[in-house]
Amino acid sequence: MNFEFEKKWRETVSIISKNFDEQIDLQSILFLIGLQELNLRADRLSKDQKIEVIHVAICTLLEPYGYYENIGLDNDGWPHFESRKKIPNVNEKEQEQIIKEAIIDYFN
Numbered sequence: 001m002n003f004e005f006e007k008k009w010r011e012t013v014s015i016i017s018k019n020f021d022e023q024i025d026l027q028s029i030l031f032l033i034g035l036q037e038l039n040l041r042a043d044r045l046s047k048d049q050k051i052e053v054i055h056v057a058i059c060t061l062l063e064p065y066g067y068y069e070n071i072g073l074d075n076d077g078w079p080h081f082e083s084r085k086k087i088p089n090v091n092e093k094e095q096e097q098i099i100k101e102a103i104i105d106y107f108n
Helices: 003-017 026-038 047-065 092-107
Strands: 068-073 079-083
Touching: 003 026, 003 092, 026 047, 026 092, 047 068, 047 079, 047 092
Parallel strands: none
Antiparallel strands: 068 079
């Protein structure tokens, strides 16, 4: 276990959670990043749009690592991304770590 990484992750979650009454999880953080990137309010979204918000967050987070490139907005103002390189074939825990590292970088 990488203790330095875990410490940074807990600090990041703590900082993000200060705006809420409880500790938030990874999915919630992804949703918040997507909302921030899209400048949207959560109460006006359908279930499918909420999934798309998380997708926007993941693409945004992985863009600096060269996995995606923002290719512009559609007519509704939603960003579209193009895959630039294949994401490594890793297990779920390793995938989660990549996302968490990207979230830490996003907020720093």
